Amino acid sequence: MGRAQSAAREVNENPVVQIAGRVGMVFYGILYVLLAFITAQVVMGDSGEQADQKGALGQIAETSYGPFLLWVTAIGLFAFALWQLLEAAIGYTWIGKERKRLGKRVGAASRAVTGVLLALAAIKYAAGSGGGxxxxxxxxxxxxxxxxxxxxxxxxxxxxxxxxxxxxxxxxxxxxxxxxxxxxxxxxxxxxxxxxxxxxxxxxxxxxxxxxxxxxxxxxxxxxxxxxxxxxxxxxxxxxxxxxxxxxxxxxxxxxxxxxxxxxxxxxxxx
Incomplete structure (x- = not known):
């Protein structure tokens, strides 16, 4: 178990993984900025797009470079999910209280699942089948x-x-x-x-x-x-x-x- 955690920590601290995860978090943020725009449309009564993260992906799909951007977004979200998965396994060591650290890790695991689901939805949009x-x-x-x-x-x-x-x-x-x-x-x-x-x-x-x-x-x-x-x-x-x-x-x-x-x-x- 100690070797597995040591290996996971080495992967998590790898500069390539760190950069990929942080870039992925930028894409995660972009989806929420687009979601804010869609929510504002609901406020104004113009709600043609699905008002959730999949709707944000739909907004990307409608751009001139939609398929390319969606593939880039999917890769970024997979990287974000990997980063969060590693954080769920061995992260948040700066949190002193064990119970609080466990809560942080559960939250990271949840974000990892969300990242994977959104990445798969982005791939579906890129392939022209939509996210459902x-x-x-x-x-x-x-x-x-x-x-x-x-x-x-x-x-x-x-x-x-x-x-x-x-x-x-x-x-x-x-x-x-x-x-x-x-x-x-x-x-x-x-x-x-x-x-x-x-x-x-x-x-x-x-x-x-x-x-x-x-x-x-x-x-x-x-x-x-x-x-x-x-x-x-x-x-x-x-x-x-x-x-x-x-x-x-x-x-x-x-x-x-x-x-x-x-x-x-x-x-x-x-x-």
Missing amino acids: DSGAQQKELTAVVLGWPGGQFLVGAVALGVLVIAFVVIRKGVKKSFEEDLNMGELPNGTRKFVERTGRIGWIGKGLAYAIIGLLVGIAAVNADPEKSGGLDKALHTLAAEPYGVFLLAVIALGFFGFGIYCFAAARSHK
């Missing part, structure tokens, strides 16, 4: 689970889990704990303040989006109706129909944009 409707897939999965014995309980547990994640993400933005993972001291004073502000806005906005998804899944569990469920696209469009929705969507759009900019800074100064 994540909202429809969410409904189908919810319908299947609701059909199981105790299905409502299971879907409700998922909703609760998403809400807990939303709380953790929002808390991370409020308490600025994301700064623990960055070499903030290496940044100029003005840049440090900029990263602090965009990080807070980004993590809080991202957490609010997760909270809405959790509420929708919870409603689906209570009503035993998969049509009430959905992913980010469903959450944002549902919110747009509410009287206060425009304001919250604007906040979330700003949050996605802030998180994207934060990813650019984190790619440079992550420990």
